Amino acid sequence: MEQLHDLRVSRIKRLPSPRALKEQLPVKESTARTVSSGRRDVENILTGKDGRFLVIVGPCSIHDVDAAREYAERLSILREELKDELCIMMRVYFEKPRTTVGWKGFINDPHLDDSYDIEHGLFYARQLLLSINTLGLPAATEFLDPITPQYVADVVSWAAIGARTIESQTHRQMASGLSMPVGFKNSTDGRLNVAVDAIRSAMHPHSFLGIDQDGQSSVITTKGNPYGHLVLRGGEQPNYDAKSIAQAETMLEKAGLEQSLLVDCSHANSGKKHEQQLSVWGDVLLQKTQGNKSIVGVMIESNLCAGNQPFPEDPGKLRYGVSITDECVSWGETERMLREGAAIIGQLLSKKQQ
Numbered sequence: 001m002e003q004l005h006d007l008r009v010s011r012i013k014r015l016p017s018p019r020a021l022k023e024q025l026p027v028k029e030s031t032a033r034t035v036s037s038g039r040r041d042v043e044n045i046l047t048g049k050d051g052r053f054l055v056i057v058g059p060c061s062i063h064d065v066d067a068a069r070e071y072a073e074r075l076s077i078l079r080e081e082l083k084d085e086l087c088i089m090m091r092v093y094f095e096k097p098r099t100t101v102g103w104k105g106f107i108n109d110p111h112l113d114d115s116y117d118i119e120h121g122l123f124y125a126r127q128l129l130l131s132i133n134t135l136g137l138p139a140a141t142e143f144l145d146p147i148t149p150q151y152v153a154d155v156v157s158w159a160a161i162g163a164r165t166i167e168s169q170t171h172r173q174m175a176s177g178l179s180m181p182v183g184f185k186n187s188t189d190g191r192l193n194v195a196v197d198a199i200r201s202a203m204h205p206h207s208f209l210g211i212d213q214d215g216q217s218s219v220i221t222t223k224g225n226p227y228g229h230l231v232l233r234g235g236e237q238p239n240y241d242a243k244s245i246a247q248a249e250t251m252l253e254k255a256g257l258e259q260s261l262l263v264d265c266s267h268a269n270s271g272k273k274h275e276q277q278l279s280v281w282g283d284v285l286l287q288k289t290q291g292n293k294s295i296v297g298v299m300i301e302s303n304l305c306a307g308n309q310p311f312p313e314d315p316g317k318l319r320y321g322v323s324i325t326d327e328c329v330s331w332g333e334t335e336r337m338l339r340e341g342a343a344i345i346g347q348l349l350s351k352k353q354q
């Protein structure tokens with residue numbers, strides 16, 4: 001009989017199950033404490049019980065585990081120094097949604113050579129997440145492929161659904177079962193209503209197809225995620241200014257949702273220019289000093305060194321600590337930004353106490 005299936009599939013390679021990976025790379029008790037307290041901190045910030053400011057900061061994408069570890073070590077020291085004012089977590093993005101085609105991130109192609117060694121991508125990603133949490137630094141990531149969370153979500157404290165997948169039922173269902181708070185980006189063209197719809201959808205229980213810890217296809221039934229929130233990343237226009245924030249607040253209020261949101265200083269809010277992230281950050285801090293209540297945190301794309309570099313023909317020729325996706329602010333700039341932010345938030349917190 002004529003072949004009817006897999007006409008356009010060239011290969012299927014089995015992967016170890018999530019359980020097998022977790023047995024190789026288990027979570028220690030101290031790591032579990034970092035993950036759980038990171039999640040609780042975000043929940044309390046979103047509900048106003050914790051007045052500190054959430055800062056999700058780190059590389060646009062992870063491509064070099066050594067550089068990511070060095071960054072995490074520096075950030076964990078800054079997190080401790082500024083912990084009374086800021087709740088700092090590291091942006092640890094392993095999956096990249098592309099506008100058309102391009103490198104899809106470290107899990108998909110960890111060797112950056114189109115070998116798509118996903119087995120090792122998952123292994124190194126989990127290993128890196130464990131070592132970041134071991135420093136007492138919680139991790140934040142985007143979940144793009146609906147199977148990935150089964151391998152790594154237990155060591156993630158905050159997750160994003162990105163601008164390109166915000167309307168996808170698959171991602172909304174997945175978010176409804178995730179154990180951490182989930183930030184929903186507005187769409188790439190700037191629509192907020194789709195993110196609000198996503199938050200509402202993910203609040204509900206869903207039943208859908210997925211895999212269990214043994215890799216067996218299963219019906220997954222979720223309880224719903226009460227900690228979905230909006231992340232403003234800009235669209236055709238930036239949307240971090242006071243007028244856009246007020247519009248977002250009205251939309252959240254009308255939908256009966258908590259008026260707590262994050263501002264992404266990067267992406268379309270910065271026109272993907274790293275220097276512009278500083279202006280967004282400055283504007284957000286100004287809005288806070290002027291009494292804004294709804295902005296409870298930010299996302300910043302930052303790396304050891306500023307800017308970005310083209311995706312390499314020869315990975316051996318990469319510049320250390322420089323992004324291979326979007327532009328990032330340098331470590332020095334990051335320190336200045338966060339110290340400035342902590343000083344301002346500190347003043348606001350002490351005024352509140354008086």
Ligand SMILES: O=C[C@H](O)[C@H](O)COP(=O)(O)O
Nearest residue numbers: 096097098099100102325326
């Ligand atoms: O965050 C990174 C990029 O903005 C995102 O992955 C889209 O990238 P692209 O438009 O270069 O594909």
Ligand SMILES: C=C(OP(=O)(O)O)C(=O)O
Nearest residue numbers: 097162163164185233267
């Ligand atoms: C792709 C990203 O963001 P967005 O979905 O807002 O484009 C990202 O944060 O890496």
